[in-house]
Amino acid sequence: MHLYKVMLVDDEPMIRQGLRTIINWEDNGYQVVGDAGNGRDAVLKYKELAPDIVVIDIRMPVMDGLQAIAEIRRTDKRCLFLIASGYADFAYAKQAMVHGVTSYLLKPIEEEELAAELGRMKLELDQRRQTAELSKQEAALKREALLAALAAAEGNEEAAAAAAKELEPLIGTASCYHVLLFQMTESAASPGTKALLKQRWKSAFEEPGSGFLFSSGTELAMLWPKDLHSPAARKELLLQLQDSADELCLEFTAIAGVKVHSLAELARSCASAHEMLRRSFHLCGEGIHLAGAAVCGGHGGREPQRRVHASLQEERLCAEADGPPPAKSPDLAALADRLYYAVDMGCAEATARALDEAEKQIRDFDDSEANMKKSFAQLVNAAFNKLALTHQADVVQISMPLVAELYRQTRCEAMMRYIHRQCQELALRLRNESSEPIIKQIIHFMERHYADQLKLETLAELFKYNSGYLGKMIKQHTGENFNTYLDKVRIRHAIECLGRGMKVREVAERVGYSNVDYFHSKFKKYVGISPSSLKGSPEKAAQLCSSRFQSLQGTNLNRGKQTKDQT
Numbered sequence: 001m002h003l004y005k006v007m008l009v010d011d012e013p014m015i016r017q018g019l020r021t022i023i024n025w026e027d028n029g030y031q032v033v034g035d036a037g038n039g040r041d042a043v044l045k046y047k048e049l050a051p052d053i054v055v056i057d058i059r060m061p062v063m064d065g066l067q068a069i070a071e072i073r074r075t076d077k078r079c080l081f082l083i084a085s086g087y088a089d090f091a092y093a094k095q096a097m098v099h100g101v102t103s104y105l106l107k108p109i110e111e112e113e114l115a116a117e118l119g120r121m122k123l124e125l126d127q128r129r130q131t132a133e134l135s136k137q138e139a140a141l142k143r144e145a146l147l148a149a150l151a152a153a154e155g156n157e158e159a160a161a162a163a164a165k166e167l168e169p170l171i172g173t174a175s176c177y178h179v180l181l182f183q184m185t186e187s188a189a190s191p192g193t194k195a196l197l198k199q200r201w202k203s204a205f206e207e208p209g210s211g212f213l214f215s216s217g218t219e220l221a222m223l224w225p226k227d228l229h230s231p232a233a234r235k236e237l238l239l240q241l242q243d244s245a246d247e248l249c250l251e252f253t254a255i256a257g258v259k260v261h262s263l264a265e266l267a268r269s270c271a272s273a274h275e276m277l278r279r280s281f282h283l284c285g286e287g288i289h290l291a292g293a294a295v296c297g298g299h300g301g302r303e304p305q306r307r308v309h310a311s312l313q314e315e316r317l318c319a320e321a322d323g324p325p326p327a328k329s330p331d332l333a334a335l336a337d338r339l340y341y342a343v344d345m346g347c348a349e350a351t352a353r354a355l356d357e358a359e360k361q362i363r364d365f366d367d368s369e370a371n372m373k374k375s376f377a378q379l380v381n382a383a384f385n386k387l388a389l390t391h392q393a394d395v396v397q398i399s400m401p402l403v404a405e406l407y408r409q410t411r412c413e414a415m416m417r418y419i420h421r422q423c424q425e426l427a428l429r430l431r432n433e434s435s436e437p438i439i440k441q442i443i444h445f446m447e448r449h450y451a452d453q454l455k456l457e458t459l460a461e462l463f464k465y466n467s468g469y470l471g472k473m474i475k476q477h478t479g480e481n482f483n484t485y486l487d488k489v490r491i492r493h494a495i496e497c498l499g500r501g502m503k504v505r506e507v508a509e510r511v512g513y514s515n516v517d518y519f520h521s522k523f524k525k526y527v528g529i530s531p532s533s534l535k536g537s538p539e540k541a542a543q544l545c546s547s548r549f550q551s552l553q554g555t556n557l558n559r560g561k562q563t564k565d566q567t
Contacts, residue, residue: 007051008035039063147214154267164263174225200244281369330361336382346431499541
């Protein structure tokens with residue numbers, strides 16, 4: 001129950017004490033907040049206590065009651081006065097009426113008489129309060145409508161000036177303004193939740209010179225009449241905002257538009273905030289993001305590298321006018337193969353590099369949230385589908401929830417951290433013995449991926465070697481250069497397939513030759529006969545493998561201690 005404040009004024013302490021106890025003030029809707037022994041003291045305490053009702057005697061030393069009422073009336077036309085006097089003098093009553101006093105009780109005051117008069121005054125105060133509340137609500141609705149109109153008035157200077165002139169008496173003036181936009185996380189984006197948070201923030205920012213909430217399109221917005229360029233100012237506001245949001249267990253992104261210096265310019269601040277909100281997927285970290293700064297670059301799952309812009313609109317216009325030509329559409333199949341190779345060979349570093357390169361190419365082509373998520377979902381699916389053929393149990397355990405979780409991420413940096421962590425953990429799980437020298441890892445890799453379009457440059461990039469030096473390492477270890485060794489591995493597997501009765505064309509594709517005539521020529525070069533002559537002859541095929549490709553079956557791992565020492 002709302003209690004109205006009362007101040008008691010009388011020069012006799014016993015009367016003041018009697019007034020405090022004559023009735024139960026709280027039961028009648030009041031709270032005695034103080035008292036005074038003369039008119040001058042009453043004027044001073046009135047300024048401090050701001051009572052709704054003053055119960056006051058007339059004849060007092062220093063300053064009498066009527067003088068005190070006149071002094072208070074200079075600044076407050078609404079305070080109610082109840083004169084409690086021992087003098088039934090019409091002259092006093094007449095002076096009191098001049099100052100709007102309508103309540104006049106003679107001492108000694110009776111309990112019932114005082115309660116009745118206070119009841120009448122409470123009805124008047126209740127009516128005033130209800131009217132003020134309605135006026136306040138109407139003013140708030142009008143303010144919100146004007147703010148929404150101003151925020152949407154870009155390019156219409158006449159409408160903006162008119163709305164600003166009408167809005168100024170409702171919010172006052174400030175030296176600068178920002179428009180803030182708030183984006184709720186997906187779980188908190190329901191209209192009911194937004195409305196509840198809006199009410200909490202309205203209560204938190206009731207003080208004059210504080211923020212004013214309104215709607216800008218589908219987003220919750222706030223006019224903030226203070227400069228937010230300093231980190232301390234943004235932190236202070238964020239703490240105020242988070243207090244209410246934390247109570248509701250909600251998360252939000254806050255974006256402050258560019259600073260403007262008049263209400264008529266609010267549309268410019270609002271437009272810059274909307275532009276940054278469109279790119280909120282790429283914002284780094286938490287807090288209040290200021291339009292024109294802190295948009296993430298590539299990070300590869302490690303510390304994000306930030307780049308600062310004068311303004312997002314200027315950046316876009318400059319890029320259109322002077323920037324490089326649009327990036328080519330990324331080759332997702334090639335990027336997926338690179339990720340597949342890196343994870344399959346169990347190298348977390350190569351996995352991170354493959355994901356970094358994929359992020360760069362995808363982002364350069366189209367960095368929208370929809371495209372980033374779609375592209376990485378396709379890339380991860382393609383790589384993990386290949387991995388599942390040889391590592392089914394390990395891969396399925398990670399790949400099943402990965403894509404679903406990828407789509408749930410609201411920040412690019414969080415999405416990339418998640419993908420990096422899952423892929424690198426899988427790579428470490430699939431890794432061979434760490435004591436195995438690099439050359440053995442490379443040979444094992446070629447044995448597993450001979451059917452792919454392997455190139456020496458691909459291996460060099462994956463294992464972080466110069467391609468020329470890696471070629472020498474392979475030659476020293478196997479006795480063959482890279483292409484010859486790869487051909488012989490493919491031909492050995494082709495002989496095994498032919499011995500099982502497979503068709504020549506199928507075998508050619510299976511071991512990595514897309515052109516069957518080219519396969520014929522390679523086969524005759526290394527075996528001396530046509531591939532069709534081995535079809536369906538397992539004994540002959542086994543004999544050929546044993547006699548001509550014996551060194552490849554054990555991958556020649558014991559050759560070249562010098563090579564092992566070099567690695």
